[in-house]
Amino acid sequence: MSDLTLVWLRRDLRLADNPALAEAAARGPVLPVYIHAPDEEAPWAPRGAQRVWLDESLRVLQASLAEFGMPLVIRQGPSLEALQTLIGETGASAVTWNRLYEPAVIERDRQIKQALRDDRLVVSSHNAALLAEPWEVATKAGDPYRVYTPFWRALSAQRMHLPVAVPDKLVGPTEAPDSLAIEQLGLRPTIGWDAGIRAAWTPGEAGAQIALQDFLDRCVDSYKQDRDWPARPGTSRLSPHLHFGEIGPRQVWQGVHEWLDGSARVGAETFLSEIGWREFAHHLLFHFPDTPSKPLDRRFEAFPWADDDQALKAWQQGQTGIPMVDAGMRELWETGWMHNRVRMVVASFLTKNLRQPWQAGAEWFWDTLVDADLASNTLGWQWTAGCGADAAPFFRIFNPSRQGERFDPEGDYVRQWVPELARLPAKHIHAPWAAPAAVCRDAGVTLGTDYPAPLVDLKESRREALAAFDAIKAQR
Structure with a gap:
């Protein structure tokens, strides 16, 4: 065997840290x-x-490695067979990778590590995705946390590891083995529905660093206020870069603290606490691995969800007749992303006003989000549905019209994504069904023709949701 090491890249598509x-x-x-x-x-x-994002990110990584004279060898799975084949072709004596935390991947990696060690390979794995491993933060009793605030307090008190630099010297093998072309992975759709995603984002390590710096330069000071306004560029938009490992949380942590330069600013502290929610999501997924499909609060296994495929489809297509909801769902379809405030609004509407199971919403987000992360997706949906750790109580039901009036008062967000309503005055744009007929006529809006009438009455559907919860809340 040679002294060559295979670096098995997964969702750590970067050279730094x-x-x-x-x-x-x-x-x-x-x-x-x-x-x-x-x-x-x-x-x-x-x-x-x-898959669209992965296609672009792999291309950027391949180009970055080429600048060091390094190949990126691409193979198809099964992963163990592919690694063993490469070891045979190259004589590699070691394999290393960075850990992932989804239940199926943890078990796969455990089996691969054992098999390679049985083959007398040097095998190691590392933490590149989190500030702290899920097992490194625990209550005084040694249990996992189920409430965010004490979790974040405990994590923040730990010593944060600094990110590691790009290696000074990268040396490849004397002869690289054969590799598939990225095109052969079939990641790009045959029908070009992905143009909006490609126009909205710059995947890759350099794109992630630019996004971080732009956020620090423009937005972080006002983050606490502006993060709730979907028409403002007030968020970092780092979530897909973090998911694919084009930037790591330690790099974000360091970047924010270097920007702070010893000062304390509420916007930056609020932003870092959102990185904390990402950590909390992974903590929960690791300790409660069945939560992507099952509620942490087991009472909700008996919740009387409605069975309405047409309502679910209307929600997916942004045709519910509720402007703030429809704007969010259309933004999602066009760009592969949705503002976090709006994510809460559309999730509340689906699970409470339409009483569709949260798992159906999580599945749709998994299909359509570029930042679809199993831990964060699970936490977000269970939080909104009221059945997860530290969840919003079920009786907290977002009124999407009032949310729009509060966080999109001029209707700019709705006008961008629901152009049928663009001529409505701000006073009525979040509840067109309540607008005088003359106002709708002047704006060129006929409900049921130009724009759907509401799927449900917000007050009545709220009452029905609370009645449904009453049926299970006494269970233990």
């Missing part, structure tokens, strides 16, 4: 490898929008 790459480079020659094996992540294999 990549502990697996750094360890391999310190050891000797390195061969970066990407193995496409989506079936091994079932039932949560990357879909739709994630």
Whole structure:
């Protein structure tokens, strides 16, 4: 065997702050490898929008490695077979990777690590995705946290590891093995529905760094206020870059603290607490691995969800007749992303006003979000549905019209994504069904023709949701 190390890249598509790459480079020659094996992540294999992002991100990574004279070898799974084949072809004596935390992937990686060690390989794995491993933060009793605030307090008190730099020296093998072309992975859709996603984003490590710096330069000071206004550029939009590992949370943490330069500012602290929610999501998924499909609050297994495929389809297509909801769902379809305030609004509307199961919403987000992350997606949907850890109480039902009036008072967000309503005055744009007939006529809006009438009455559907919760809330 040679002193070559295979660096198995997954969702750590960057060169900086990549502990697996750094360890391999310190050891000797390195061969970066990407193995496409989506079936091994079932039932949560990357879909739709994630595949579009992955296609672009792999291309950027391949170009970045080429600047160092390094190949990116791409193979198809099964992952263990692909690694063993590459070991046979190259004589590699070590394999290293950065850890992932989804239940199916944890088990796969455990089996692969054991099999490679049985083959007398040096095998190691590292933390590149989180500030702290899910098992490193626990209550005084040694239990996992189920409430965010004490979790974040405990995590914040830990010593944060600094990100590692790009290795000073990267040396590849004397001869690179054969590789698939990225095109052969079939990540791009045959029908070009992805143009909006490609126009809205710049995947890759450089794009992630630009996004972070732009956020620090423009938005972080006002983040606490502006993050709730969907028509303002008040958020970092780093979530897909974090999901694909084009930037790591340690880099974000360091970047924010360097920007603070010892000062304390509410916007930055609020933003870092949102990074904390991402950590909390992974903490929960690790300790409660069945939560992507089952409620943490088991009472909700008996919740009387409605069975209405037409209502679900209308929600998916942004045709509910509720402007704030429809704007969010259309933004999602066009760009692969949705503002977080609006995510809460559309999720509340689906699970409470339409009484559709939260799992159906989580599935749709998984198909359509570029930042679809199993831990965060699960936490978000269970939080809104009222059945998760530290969840909003079920009786907290967002009124989407009032949310629009509060956080989109001029209607700019709705006008952008629901152009049928663009001529309505701000006073009526979030509740066109309540507008005088003359106002609708002057704006060229006929409900049921130009724009749907509301699927449900907001007050009545709220009453029905609370009655449904009454049926289960006494259970233990």
